[in-house]
Amino acid sequence: MTTEQQVIEQLSQYRQKKARIQALSTYSVGAGITVSRLNEDDQLQELHRKLRGLPSYMYLSGYEQKLENVAHAYMTQYPAGVKSQMQAIPVQVLDPEDTELLQELRGKIQRVIAARGYEIREGIEExxxxxxxxxxxxxxxxxxxxxxDALEQYxxxxxxxxxxxxxDSNPWENVTEQLNLSRPVFYRWRKKAIAEYERLAK
Structure with missing residues (x-):
């Protein structure tokens, strides 16, 4: 698949992704709480972390710093939100002591989830x-x-x-009519538009 085809495929899935977001947002986790509500809480937590803006040694104990260091050593990604973070922490590693620390860290996150009222139905992993x-x-x-938006500026x-x-999957005839373009100009601009989008998206 060429780069141009990849860009077209990505853009053509925009509406589908928006629809999936809408569907996921209304997924109930019980007690009237939806996935979108959990996501909002995650964003607030991330905002709080940024506002705090302090190095961890200023608000973590020595043992908590040890937990943090072990997590950083083994985590391959750092998602926002306690639920996503728990999933990113490996369950078992080669070093038994590190495994024990990681399990404790998962337990801490699990307790945060429970305290915030999220563990109200089975299937927390789902x-x-x-x-x-x-x-x-x-x-x-x-x-x-x-x-x-950036492309539209210039x-x-x-x-x-x-x-x-x-x-929006409008046929070229409709687009040329709306933009008052000839067919050759439309296809020439279409190619340039995709190339420019790709350049900006890098």
């Missing part, structure tokens, strides 16, 4: 998966929108072609 999917899709959609016709033709 909830975590849905929340992680929601956060990833939101990031992808926001990235597409940010790139198209090439508004290119952005319109992408929105109308690729994202």
């Amino acid at each position: 909830i975590i998966e849905r929340l992680t999917e929601l956060q990833n899709l939101q990031a992808e959609v926001e990235r597409i929108e940010a790139v198209l 090439k508004p016709d290119y952005a319109k072609i992408i929105w109308l033709h690729i994202i």
